[in-house]
Amino acid sequence: MIQTTELTYQYPKSNKLNFPDFYVKEGDSLLVCGESGCGKTTLLHLLAGLRKPTGGEVMVEDEDISKFSATKMDHFRGRHIGIVYQQSYFIQSLSVLDNLLISPYANDKEKAKIVADRLEIGDLLSRYPNQLSVGQQQRLSIARSVMNEPKFLLADEPTSALDNKNCSKVINLLIEEATNHQAALIIVTHDDRLKKEVSDCIELNPLKME
Amino acid sequence: MLWKIAWKNIIHKPLNSVLCLSLILFGVSIISLLIMIQKQFEEKFERDLKDIDLVMGAKGSPLQLVLSAVYHLDAPTGNIKLSEAQSIMDGPMIEEAIPLAYGDSYEGYRILGTTIAYIDHYGAEIEEGRAYSNAMETTIGYAVAKKTGLKIGDTFMGTHGEVKEGHVHEDQSYTVVGILKENNSVLDNLVLTEIESVWQVHSSHDEHSEGHHEHSPHPEKEEDKEITAVLLKCKSKLATMSLPRVINQQTTMQAVLPGLEINQLFYMLGIGVTTLKLIAGGIMLMAAFSVFFVLYGRLRERKHELALMRSVGYRPRDLFGLLLLEGVLFAFIGYVLGTLLSRWGIYMINQQAESDFNLQFESAYIQGEWNLLLITLLVGVVSALLPAWKAMRMNVSTILAEG
Numbered sequence: 001m002i003q004t005t006e007l008t009y010q011y012p013k014s015n016k017l018n019f020p021d022f023y024v025k026e027g028d029s030l031l032v033c034g035e036s037g038c039g040k041t042t043l044l045h046l047l048a049g050l051r052k053p054t055g056g057e058v059m060v061e062d063e064d065i066s067k068f069s070a071t072k073m074d075h076f077r078g079r080h081i082g083i084v085y086q087q088s089y090f091i092q093s094l095s096v097l098d099n100l101l102i103s104p105y106a107n108d109k110e111k112a113k114i115v116a117d118r119l120e121i122g123d124l125l126s127r128y129p130n131q132l133s134v135g136q137q138q139r140l141s142i143a144r145s146v147m148n149e150p151k152f153l154l155a156d157e158p159t160s161a162l163d164n165k166n167c168s169k170v171i172n173l174l175i176e177e178a179t180n181h182q183a184a185l186i187i188v189t190h191d192d193r194l195k196k197e198v199s200d201c202i203e204l205n206p207l208k209m210e
Numbered sequence: 211m212l213w214k215i216a217w218k219n220i221i222h223k224p225l226n227s228v229l230c231l232s233l234i235l236f237g238v239s240i241i242s243l244l245i246m247i248q249k250q251f252e253e254k255f256e257r258d259l260k261d262i263d264l265v266m267g268a269k270g271s272p273l274q275l276v277l278s279a280v281y282h283l284d285a286p287t288g289n290i291k292l293s294e295a296q297s298i299m300d301g302p303m304i305e306e307a308i309p310l311a312y313g314d315s316y317e318g319y320r321i322l323g324t325t326i327a328y329i330d331h332y333g334a335e336i337e338e339g340r341a342y343s344n345a346m347e348t349t350i351g352y353a354v355a356k357k358t359g360l361k362i363g364d365t366f367m368g369t370h371g372e373v374k375e376g377h378v379h380e381d382q383s384y385t386v387v388g389i390l391k392e393n394n395s396v397l398d399n400l401v402l403t404e405i406e407s408v409w410q411v412h413s414s415h416d417e418h419s420e421g422h423h424e425h426s427p428h429p430e431k432e433e434d435k436e437i438t439a440v441l442l443k444c445k446s447k448l449a450t451m452s453l454p455r456v457i458n459q460q461t462t463m464q465a466v467l468p469g470l471e472i473n474q475l476f477y478m479l480g481i482g483v484t485t486l487k488l489i490a491g492g493i494m495l496m497a498a499f500s501v502f503f504v505l506y507g508r509l510r511e512r513k514h515e516l517a518l519m520r521s522v523g524y525r526p527r528d529l530f531g532l533l534l535l536e537g538v539l540f541a542f543i544g545y546v547l548g549t550l551l552s553r554w555g556i557y558m559i560n561q562q563a564e565s566d567f568n569l570q571f572e573s574a575y576i577q578g579e580w581n582l583l584l585i586t587l588l589v590g591v592v593s594a595l596l597p598a599w600k601a602m603r604m605n606v607s608t609i610l611a612e613g
Contacts, residue, residue, distance in 0.1 A: 041611045042607075042611070045610070045611065048521065050610070070525075074520070074523055074525045075523065078522055083521050089515065089518040089610075090518070091218075091518070092222065092515070093221075093223075094214070101211065102215075102519065102522055103523055104211065104524060105523050106522075107211070144522070148523070
């Protein structure tokens with residue numbers, strides 16, 4: 001379970017971002033919608049511990065991860081969080097299989113093969129990331145994000161680069177993987193197509209001038 | 211996994227890595243070649259000098275006398291009268307005196323007339339056959355036997371001079387009666403015989419040829435007997451120091467302290483070696499810069515990869531380690547290739563030195579190269595420090611948000 005309370009973030013020389021409170025249970029999904037520039041990615045990075053909030057809490061179970069030390073956060077993120085990015089980031093010099101095994105917390109070849117098969121990239125393991133199509137790359141991203149059997153799956157605009165057919169395929173796979181791993185799934189997006197697929201949805205407000 | 215990533219990064223874009231590697235490679239190979247040759251050169255010269263306090267020979271260049279009489283690397287300065295030399299050799303300050311008379315050569319190997327004491331001096335042992343005991347009998351060095359294929363009982367003719375294709379003394383043939391064990395000294399490359407043989411060959415030779423200066427012509431009378439040089443071992447340090455002055459002033463000969471001459475030679479060679487080492491050091495410095503630029507330049511294109519690594523749980527210091535590892539890998543690969551190249555260099559030099567000087571260098575790994583390895587790895591580490599620091603300090607969130 002992940003829960004946020006009065007989460008705020010202040011960029012230097014910019015307006016303060018206020019985020020609505022929400023919580024997501026294991027196996028549930030939440031869509032966070034909003035226009036560009038309203039802080040969707042920032043919120044995701046706060047949840048992933050890549051940034052520290054200016055105020056408020058990110059409670060995971062009974063701990064406030066925003067109070068974790070950098071080292072503890074790195075460990076926690078590696079162990080329990082899976083992230084899917086808008087763009088597919090890979091290590092270009094490594095094969096698809098090695099990209100799946102990249103995390104220091106996921107070094108299981110057999111598991112990588114099983115996950116890849118489930119996401120229909122099982123026969124691409126020996127290829128390199130730049131040899132894959134956009135849809136295949138996004139499925140590889142999802143596969144990598146669940147390699148550490150995460151409790152939380154965070155997705156940043158996972159479908160914005162995809163056509164309709166790939167969009168619903170990818171989002172369904174994402175939900176399926178989250179359910180499989182009993183992970184709380186949080187997707188931030190401005191892609192309205194996703195509202196059909198995920199029932200729980202909160203809107204981020206555009207920046208309020210203070 | 212970090213090792214794998216570092217390794218894959220180096221070989222993924224080979225063109226970028228080639229410049230780095232080749233600079234390290236050339237720097238390492240030049241330095242390694244220099245230290246190998248310098249060390250072996252000095253060792254060989256040291257070994258051959260073995261307990262020879264003084265070299266006595268005809269007046270001329272002292273260094274030439276030492277190079278020709280001790281190392282057989284140069285033409286002799288001329289001949290000296292045996293009678294005159296004998297008076298010094300029999301002197302009270304002399305412990306051991308080995309006379310040398312230069313004969314001809316056989317397939318480029320010098321035929322040297324001397325006493326059995328010469329073999330004993332270098333502690334050489336007979337592998338096969340026996341030591342020569344009569345005129346025209348020879349005992350040949352290990353390398354001579356190996357290269358020329360001469361066996362016990364074989365006969366051969368000397369060739370006039372040092373070159374392989376010279377005038378052949380057709381009427382006087384030598385017989386091989388013994389082969390020496392490998393001795394790692396000048397003996398390996400010499401054909402040893404009685405001084406008498408040298409005289410004999412040239413007395414008959416002189417009848418149908420003219421103009422011989424570097425050999426010891428056969429004496430008509432006892433007092434006309436000539437030899438080329440004498441290696442002396444003195445009874446005391448004092449004798450070693452005082453004898454040269456006596457000989458230089460009171461005879462037509464000169465006496466030289468070979469150690470002194472060789473040190474002088476090393477000193478002069480050392481200047482050249484130092485220059486080369488500076489050049490190699492410059493190459494290593496450029497190598498360090500190129501490793502730095504490659505790693506630093508790639509940071510830009512790799513920042514998303516590095517951010518990704520952070521987001522899957524790697525700590526900042528893991529990224530620091532990754533970049534250092536890449537620098538070290540560059541250095542190590544360059545070092546290994548450079549060491550191999552220097553072996554090839556030794557091989558090529560041996561081809562040349564073999565025919566020119568009968569010199570052979572070993573290509574075994576030596577102590578100095580361990581130090582070179584440490585230095586090379588240090589170069590890799592130092593040049594990766596700043597890129598590694600940058601990678602460690604980067605803001606993951608900003609990079610990922612840029613998209």
